[in-house]
Structure formats: C-alpha cells, structure tokens
Amino acid sequence: MLANLRIPGPTACPPDVLDSLSGQMINHRGPEFAALIERVTDRLRPFLATDNDILILTCSGSGVMEAAIVNTLSPSDKVLSISIGAFGDRFGQIAETYGAEVTGFSVEWGQAADPAAIAAAVAEGDYDAVLLTHNETSTGVTNPLEALCAAIHVADAKPLILVDAVSSAGCIPVEPDAWGIDVLVTGSQKGWQVPPGLSFAVVGPRAWDAYENSTMPRFYFDFGKAREMLAKGQTPYTPAVSILYGLDVALERMALEGPEATFARHHRIAERCRRGLEALGLALFADRGVVSDTVTAVKVPDGVAGADLSRLLNQKYDTVIAGGQAALAGKVFRIGHLGWVEDAHIDDAVEAVGSALAELGYAIPART
Numbered sequence: 383m384l385a386n387l388r389i390p391g392p393t394a395c396p397p398d399v400l401d402s403l404s405g406q407m408i409n410h411r412g413p414e415f416a417a418l419i420e421r422v423t424d425r426l427r428p429f430l431a432t433d434n435d436i437l438i439l440t441c442s443g444s445g446v447m448e449a450a451i452v453n454t455l456s457p458s459d460k461v462l463s464i465s466i467g468a469f470g471d472r473f474g475q476i477a478e479t480y481g482a483e484v485t486g487f488s489v490e491w492g493q494a495a496d497p498a499a500i501a502a503a504v505a506e507g508d509y510d511a512v513l514l515t516h517n518e519t520s521t522g523v524t525n526p527l528e529a530l531c532a533a534i535h536v537a538d539a540k541p542l543i544l545v546d547a548v549s550s551a552g553c554i555p556v557e558p559d560a561w562g563i564d565v566l567v568t569g570s571q572k573g574w575q576v577p578p579g580l581s582f583a584v585v586g587p588r589a590w591d592a593y594e595n596s597t598m599p600r601f602y603f604d605f606g607k608a609r610e611m612l613a614k615g616q617t618p619y620t621p622a623v624s625i626l627y628g629l630d631v632a633l634e635r636m637a638l639e640g641p642e643a644t645f646a647r648h649h650r651i652a653e654r655c656r657r658g659l660e661a662l663g664l665a666l667f668a669d670r671g672v673v674s675d676t677v678t679a680v681k682v683p684d685g686v687a688g689a690d691l692s693r694l695l696n697q698k699y700d701t702v703i704a705g706g707q708a709a710l711a712g713k714v715f716r717i718g719h720l721g722w723v724e725d726a727h728i729d730d731a732v733e734a735v736g737s738a739l740a741e742l743g744y745a746i747p748a749r750t
C-alpha cells in the first residue's frame with residue numbers, strides 16, 4: 383500500500399502525472415520542447431493571474447527565491463525582510479548573503495503580519511525592497527498579501543515587493559499584477575501536482591527595470607538570459623525535461639478544474655482538516671483568522687512526543703506527516719493539503735492521527 387503522504391511538499395502526484403515522467407527525452411533546443419514550454423507557460427498564466435513574464439527555472443523553491451534577490455538588488459541595498467516563520471527567515475538570509483543591508487521585521491510565529499505595522503515600518507526606512515512570504519509553511523499561516531502590498535505601496539520610497547508564494551500559488555489566489563508584486567516565486571513540488579525540480583517566477587516591469595541596474599553576482603539564475611531564451615522556446619541551460627512532462631499533464635488537469643474551483647477545493651479541504659483535528663481536541667498552532675488553506679500546523683498535545691506520533695503514523699498507519707521546523711521542532715506537527723488532494727486523503731489522515739494519539743495515551747474528548 384502507498385503511504386498517505388501528507389507533508390507540505392513534495393506532495394503526492396496524480397497517477398497520470400507520474401506516468402508521464404517516464405517519457406523519452408527530447409531535444410531541449412528543438413521544436414517539441416519549444417511547444418512544450420510555450421504550452422505550460424500559457425497554462426500557468428490563469429493560475430498566477432498575470433500578464434507579466436513567467437520564467438521557468440530548474441531548481442527548488444529556495445533557488446528561485448535566490449533568483450528573485452540577485453536579479454533585482456545590489457549589495458548594500460536596503461531591504462525590509464518581513465518574516466512570520468522559518469521560510470521568511472530564509473528569504474532574509476539569502477538577501478544578507480548577497481550583501482544587502484537587511485532589516486528584519488519578525489512577527490510572532492503563528493500570526494500574520496499586520497498591514498498597519500508594515501506600513502509604519504516601510505515609512506521609516508527608505509527601503510529598496512520588501513521581502514514577504516505569502517504562505518508560511520512552517521507555521522500554517524497565510525499572510526493578508528493584498529493588504530500588505532497595499533500598505534507597502536503607500537510609502538514614498540516605492541520599494542520593490544518580492545514574494546515567496548512557494549506553498550500558496552496554484553492553491554490560494556494570488557494576483558501579482560493587481561496587487562503590485564514585482565517578483566513572485568513558486569515551486570513545482572508544492573501546489574502544482576508535480577515532483578520537485580522546477581520553479582516559476584513572475585517578473586513584472588519594475589523588476590525588469592531593477593534588473594538593469596542590479597549588480598549582485600548571478601550566472602545560472604539570470605532572469606535576463608531566461609527571458610531571452612524563452613522567446614526562442616528554450617531555457618538557458620538544460621531544464622528538468624521530465625518534470626516539464628509532468629507539469630504539462632498536471633496543468634491540463636488543473637485547466638479542466640479551473641482556478642476558482644481549485645482554490646475553492648483547497649479552502650474546503652483545509653477547513654475539513656481543521657475541523658477534524660479540532661474534533662480530536664487538538665489546537666491549531668496558527669491564529670484561526672489567518673490559518674492556511676495549504677498546510678495545517680497543530681500543537682502536539684501535552685504528554686505526547688511529536689517524534690513518537692510521526693513514527694507511529696508512518697509505521698502503523700502508512701501516513702506521513704511533517705514535524706515542526708526550527709523552534710517548533712517537537713511542538714507542532716503539520717499536515718499538508720495542497721496540490722493533488724481530495725477529501726478522503728484528509729479524512730484518512732485525521733482518522734490515523736486520532737488512532738495514533740489514542741495509542742500514545744492521549745485522551746480524545748467525547749463527541750458532544
């Protein structure tokens with residue numbers, strides 16, 4: 383039996399996507415590849431709600447986050463890094479690594495960033511760029527991205543807005559053009575129903591202006607080269623061809639379902655997951671008002687060791703959950719519900735969590 387893989391990425395892929403991965407290689411400088419990359423780029427567009435450039439890179443989410451930084455910024459640029467968890471911290475660290483002057487704005491884990499507080503922070507600093515996480519996978523929180531972007535746009539300095547939407551895009555609505563996001567990045571293995579290996583960057587006009595003046599070192603992750611080659615139906619370097627086969631099939635499925643229905647499915651299933659866990663007497667880690675529709679973080683109940691829960695679920699219940707990251711190790715467990723996810727996947731996972739917890743001595747409250 384295949385395990386119920388309920389981590390927030392890499393996520394399980396539909397059978398027809400898996401089948402497509404074993405297709406024979408093609409010439410990545412030939413007409414078949416040009417048709418393929420054009421088709422998938424077109425089909426990404428409605429899910430990313432953009433008329434701007436969509437670049438497809440071969441790397442994981444962290445790679446495309448690095449690309450967003452090195453293509454738009456210069457060393458000693460002033461950057462406000464708004465972090466609500468482990469991935470927000472990572473974004474700031476990348477900018478710092480390349481010599482940006484990073485000011486951290488950390489929000490208590492489990493909460494979202496407050497637009498008014500962000501407006502005030504941006505007004506104070508004369509920043510060149512603001513880094514934001516749309517959906518913080520480590521805490522199960524979705525930031526109010528539209529309101530945060532609006533708050534940032536009020537500032538005189540008009541900083542660039544770079545957004546990590548790795549675990550939200552494709553599942554939760556995100557509108558880079560309408561919300562004024564200059565670079566938005568996401569990764570294939572989260573919400574896109576395909577394995578790890580590809581990432582996507584939506585690059586807007588202000589980001590291209592910044593690219594012209596940016597002096598951070600870059601070679602592999604050069605957006606300009608990617609745009610130039612895309613116009614010829616190619617990528618600068620050999621892409622993950624097999625993952626593109628998978629993406630082609632996944633996006634065909636997603637096009638049939640449509641963006642609105644896909645987003646609605648994620649919301650409905652997330653709510654089903656949250657209710658199911660709460661019915662077990664468990665507490666969500668995130669504030670109820672900002673909970674994520676792609677990943678649920680749950681407090682490990684007193685008297686239970688998070689590692690024991692994960693092990694028992696894996697060994698006895700064929701259910702694979704994620705533990706807590708960084709400071710949350712052992713304190714929370716996380717269930718992913720993004721990409722290819724149906725009600726039964728979540729009902730099974732919640733039931734397994736209940737059984738495993740009972741076996742570990744946790745008293746499930748009686749239903750009232």
Ligand SMILES: *Cc1c(COP(=O)(O)O)cnc(C)c1O
Nearest residue numbers: 442443444469517519548549569
């Ligand atoms: C998964 C993830 C990333 C990138 O992780 P990779 O392992 O490099 O793909 C970045 N940000 C968020 C919010 C994520 O969930």
